[in-house]
Amino acid sequence: MADIRLERVTKLFKQVRAVDDVDLTIADGEFMVLLGPSGCGKTTLLRSIAGLEQLDTGRIFIGDRDVTDLPPRSRRIAMVFQSYAVFPHMTVFENIAFGLRMQKVAGPEVRRRVEGAAELLHIGELLQRYPAQTSGGQRQRIAVARAIAMEPQVLLMDEPLSNLDALLRLEMRAELKRLLGEIGSTTIYVTHDQVEALSMGDRIAVMRSGRLVQVGDPLTIYDAPADRFVGAFIGNPPMNFLPARIEDREGGLVAALDGAGRVPLGPRTEALAGRDGQDLLLGIRAENIEIDVEPRPDSPRGRVLVVEPLGSHNLVTLRVGDEQLKATTRPDATLARDQEVGVVIDPARIRWLDAERGLAIDAAEAGPGAGQGAPRPDEHEDAAPQAS
Amino acid sequence: MTADAREAAPGRRRFARQRLISRALTYFVATLLALFILVPIYLITISALTPRELAFEYPRQLVPREISFDTITFFINASGVQPAFWRSVAVGVITLVLALAIGAPAGYALARYAFRGRDGYRILVLSTRAFPIVILAIPLAVTYLRIGLDDTILGVAFMHTALALPFTVLITSSVFASVPRELEEAAQTLGCHPFQAFMKVSLPLALPGLAAAAIFTWVISWNDVFAAVILTLLNPTLPAKVLTALTQSPIYYQFAAGFVMLLPSMIVIFFIRRYLLGLWGRVVK
Numbered sequence: 001m002a003d004i005r006l007e008r009v010t011k012l013f014k015q016v017r018a019v020d021d022v023d024l025t026i027a028d029g030e031f032m033v034l035l036g037p038s039g040c041g042k043t044t045l046l047r048s049i050a051g052l053e054q055l056d057t058g059r060i061f062i063g064d065r066d067v068t069d070l071p072p073r074s075r076r077i078a079m080v081f082q083s084y085a086v087f088p089h090m091t092v093f094e095n096i097a098f099g100l101r102m103q104k105v106a107g108p109e110v111r112r113r114v115e116g117a118a119e120l121l122h123i124g125e126l127l128q129r130y131p132a133q134t135s136g137g138q139r140q141r142i143a144v145a146r147a148i149a150m151e152p153q154v155l156l157m158d159e160p161l162s163n164l165d166a167l168l169r170l171e172m173r174a175e176l177k178r179l180l181g182e183i184g185s186t187t188i189y190v191t192h193d194q195v196e197a198l199s200m201g202d203r204i205a206v207m208r209s210g211r212l213v214q215v216g217d218p219l220t221i222y223d224a225p226a227d228r229f230v231g232a233f234i235g236n237p238p239m240n241f242l243p244a245r246i247e248d249r250e251g252g253l254v255a256a257l258d259g260a261g262r263v264p265l266g267p268r269t270e271a272l273a274g275r276d277g278q279d280l281l282l283g284i285r286a287e288n289i290e291i292d293v294e295p296r297p298d299s300p301r302g303r304v305l306v307v308e309p310l311g312s313h314n315l316v317t318l319r320v321g322d323e324q325l326k327a328t329t330r331p332d333a334t335l336a337r338d339q340e341v342g343v344v345i346d347p348a349r350i351r352w353l354d355a356e357r358g359l360a361i362d363a364a365e366a367g368p369g370a371g372q373g374a375p376r377p378d379e380h381e382d383a384a385p386q387a388s
Numbered sequence: 389m390t391a392d393a394r395e396a397a398p399g400r401r402r403f404a405r406q407r408l409i410s411r412a413l414t415y416f417v418a419t420l421l422a423l424f425i426l427v428p429i430y431l432i433t434i435s436a437l438t439p440r441e442l443a444f445e446y447p448r449q450l451v452p453r454e455i456s457f458d459t460i461t462f463f464i465n466a467s468g469v470q471p472a473f474w475r476s477v478a479v480g481v482i483t484l485v486l487a488l489a490i491g492a493p494a495g496y497a498l499a500r501y502a503f504r505g506r507d508g509y510r511i512l513v514l515s516t517r518a519f520p521i522v523i524l525a526i527p528l529a530v531t532y533l534r535i536g537l538d539d540t541i542l543g544v545a546f547m548h549t550a551l552a553l554p555f556t557v558l559i560t561s562s563v564f565a566s567v568p569r570e571l572e573e574a575a576q577t578l579g580c581h582p583f584q585a586f587m588k589v590s591l592p593l594a595l596p597g598l599a600a601a602a603i604f605t606w607v608i609s610w611n612d613v614f615a616a617v618i619l620t621l622l623n624p625t626l627p628a629k630v631l632t633a634l635t636q637s638p639i640y641y642q643f644a645a646g647f648v649m650l651l652p653s654m655i656v657i658f659f660i661r662r663y664l665l666g667l668w669g670r671v672v673k
Contacts, residue, residue, distance in 0.1 A: 052573050072576045085574035089592045102579030150578065 295342025495560025
């Protein structure tokens with residue numbers, strides 16, 4: 001087991017900065033998810049940690065060792081590839097034993113560890129088969145078993161579930177989380193699936209265009225996104241963003257929406273100090289919006305565009321002013337198309353962003369989980385203000 | 389049927405007819421091409437396998453009434469044929485070893501590494517085949533005479549290696565490209581250095597394809613007449629022997645010789661054809 005430290009890691013492909021000046025510290029035994037849209041550099045970053053890519057600048061530390069210039073075989077890592085990369089010409093047993101044989105582990109010990117790993121992944125009965133005789137889901141388990149049989153200091157996983165069908169993915173997600181919790185190894189897990197990231201990670205590092213945008217625990221990332229991109233990328237539906245201005249009125253602070261009424265905010269919070277009259281974005285999650293069938297005169301109005309029943313709840317798309325808004329309601333709520341309703345926004349759950357740059361205006365609200373991975377806040381001003 | 393579907397139907401029918409016509413055309417052309425190759429092969433085969441007095445019969449019997457191995461046996465036992473046969477085999481084997489030793493690493497590099505000028509190199513490799521051997525022949529023969537390589541197995545093998553290399557490089561490159569790079573990378577993360585990863589993972593997986601490339605190389609050498617005729621005199625390979633010694637022989641011996649030359653290549657090509665498709669950019673899986 002070991003912690004991982006990335007210092008100013010940069011990787012160029014031709015002139016493109018695939019990984020751009022990334023600083024990240026991952027604690028011993030932590031499950032860190034690298035999350036981002038395709039092409040954001042998360043896989044390149046993972047491959048750099050594995051030693052499969054040479055860095056252009058920066059250092060990588062695993063435990064106390066500087067592994068920057070070490071080849072993959074000397075880094076004490078194990079990696080699960082997106083394509084599984086199971087060796088087709090070896091039996092499942094030999095696949096799992098491969099790394100141990102390379103380390104010249106004695107025969108009985110190899111057998112014990114291969115069988116142990118196979119046991120953990122419920123593939124004990126497949127050991128004598130060839131990979132061609134197994135299903136995609138089983139191959140995925142073989143790949144994980146091969147990695148954990150190595151008892152690596154660091155386990156690297158590159159979108160391990162993305163080639164499974166939806167049902168199997170759901171099953172494997174829970175199982176992997178249990179398994180990795182059991183063996184307690186430091187894990188870096190790359191995915192573009194925000195549900196996977198939220199459900200599995202101890203912490204999530206959101207990447208975009210090669211840079212870290214936000215690092216934090218799943219709830220912080222979900223509730224207090226560092227910018228508009230994170231808010232829109234994480235959560236389904238994405239966070240709503242409404243242009244708004246703060247006004248100080250009799251009876252308290254309000255947020256004036258563009259042509260759609262005013263949201264009462266209650267007492268002024270520190271975050272909004274000196275923001276009166278500025279162009280801001282009001283960020284709010286769908287589940288923090290209530291729909292009022294009989295709108296009060298002072299609350300913002302919206303018009304129902306679509307109602308999508310999803311079983312556990314209904315997803316309602318509203319037009320508020322010139323903007324569209326997604327809100328969730330109880331499944332038994334009856335709303336008609338074009339019906340005018342009141343929109344009640346929970347002021348405590350609002351995330352305020354700077355309208356021009358799309359960055360959250362207050363870092364303090366982000367909570368204790370944010371910014372841990374960015375030890376040099378001064379250099380992240382443009383990317384992640386929550387780091388201060 | 390809904391109104392929409394009814395409107396769409398004529399268009400779909402026209403589309404189906406076009407597809408039928410284009411498919412019929414494809415098969416027609418393919419059949420012509422196949423006949424172009426197969427008819428001579430068939431004629432040679434039946435001529436070689438019928439008793440020799442029937443070889444001059446006219447009109448020719450398209451289905452042989454009686455099969456006889458007389459002419460073939462006679463050809464095989466004729467003087468100089470068996471030594472020439474073994475020389476051909478030896479030249480082929482040396483060519484195969486040399487071409488693989490030089491060509492497979494080049495093929496691997498083409499498949500794995502993105503280097504500047506890779507596509508240009510690919511074309512360049514193939515373009516060496518566009519250079520007419522006839523023009524090369526005289527200077528080459530002179531050079532061989534000067535260094536004493538003329539009329540030797542090794543000399544012919546060198547020439548055949550040069551002729552076969554472009555194909556060896558391209559075939560092995562398609563073979564190595566069909567082995568996913570992640571397999572090697574996985575082996576590296578599991579404790580191999582790059583060469584070990586190649587030996588333990590890529591090589592075993594590429595082996596069938598490499599065998600095909602080897603056999604194809606051997607066939608190129610086996611089939612070559614021109615270089616062999618120019619570079620040998622007293623020690624000809626089989627095709628050279630056939631060409632020089634049998635031009636004066638009766639026609640049925642020529643058929644027998646043709647058949648003996650044809651058979652090994654036909655068998656070999658039949659077994660490795662799927663790897664040869666890879667040469668034209670098909671996916672080998």
